[in-house]
Amino acid sequence: MCAASHTYQFPRPAIAVDCVVFGYSPEGLHVLLLKRGVEPFAGKWVLPGGFLHQGESGDEALKRLLLEKAGIQKIWAEQLYTFTNPARDPREQIISIAYFALVKSMDIEPVAGRDTVEAQWKLVQSRIALGFDHAEILQTALDRLAAKLRWQPVGFELLPPKFTLSELQHLYETILRKSIDKRNFRKKILAMNLLDACDEQVTAGSGRPAQLYRFNAKKYKELSRQGFHFEL
Amino acid sequence: MCAASHTYQFPRPAIAVDCVVFGYSPEGLHVLLLKRGVEPFAGKWVLPGGFLHQGESGDEALKRLLLEKAGIQKIWAEQLYTFTNPARDPREQIISIAYFALVKSMDIEPVAGRDTVEAQWKLVQSRIALGFDHAEILQTALDRLAAKLRWQPVGFELLPPKFTLSELQHLYETILRKSIDKRNFRKKILAMNLLDACDEQVTAGSGRPAQLYRFNAKKYKELSRQGFHFEL
């Protein structure tokens, strides 16, 4: 008996992997978008993505695609949701396993690829119209990011390794869309003992120089195993 | 130019939809399992599932499969995670869009289907060995259920429309794996104003009869829109 005799022998939808890549700067939260050079949606902005190859896991495909499309190598990413609406691609049914990713720096040079004429970081708040169902995917990612930020130390993935408390607070305020009391924020985050003060200070133009901190991932893992859970 | 000219023309993985169906009784939390009648994993217990047909969304496939495999019609369900490890099925790459579902009653008669010799409710705690990567899927669903129970009123989906506070508390204790103080639990849940007392009481064998309550989904939606969020 053939080993594959019980698998599904009818036409199969194609499988895409798309990724919402977030980047942060003092201006606000950004998404990496590509301008399509080919139909459908030629000239429209879309999320970076591509097809899942056979023998590849979703995570592997994601890694390959981010490297191909944006030259991004090391990155925090996790699966977001799988979009299966048969009408989401006008050509034929293509299901999309969507991921979302956080980069520490927007310095990466997004390179336009084969089907892409341009790549740019766009402010989330600019609400650019997107091709396919990518607006829905982006919204799902935004909701997830805000929820995740509250319960898991993912904010640090959007900042350089060393950052000031003001930068961190501003990031939280931006993503959670609310202002936070400076003293309470500092008290709470420092009380967790997950930030190590560096031997450095940084001065940002004017004003008193700020202490730089570094997130201690090791300590976080240790505490997590002991039942601690992050909350902000 | 052919409309499909830019889609992925290479061999495509098949797409399955699998579902972790939870049911609750005073004995504990149960999962609906099927015993496979065909290779691979003939004789092993697995989660109900099947292939996604072309033109079908994941949610539609889920609905069809639950009806076919278990005669389950109205049910609370949501997408859990998509499992893509190429080795998860020994025949060929089959990605699985996993769902988890909650049923209010385990009275449904799980009917053995074409590839299935038996269907049974099994206690989660019995830790039965499962075929494919279904143990991993089940564990993911358990973690998600526990997390969700704390922040969303999903517990009611596992109870009949009318229930006592003791039943509800016991459900929380079972799924969260910790005991809860009776007075504090009642105070908190009643303070939310989401439970309507029925004009009925029920007596369970011996002991004082208990008040029956009903979850007011309408009120919950209303409050949610006003920024309220459930927490227990």
Place this chain on the structure above:
DNA sequence: GCAAAAGTGTTCTTAGTACACCCATGC
């Protein structure tokens, strides 16, 4: 009348919130 489960309040502790001034630097 006793076994069994339902129901009920108060105190203490902890975490959250609100709030205003001084400090170090660049120009």
Place this chain on the structure above:
DNA sequence: GCATGGGTGTACTAAGAACACTTTTGC
């Protein structure tokens, strides 16, 4: 010396945790 952003402490309030006895029914 002034503009700019960094840094700090306390009092009040709300929510969570701990805790033991009375009530109603079946047998």
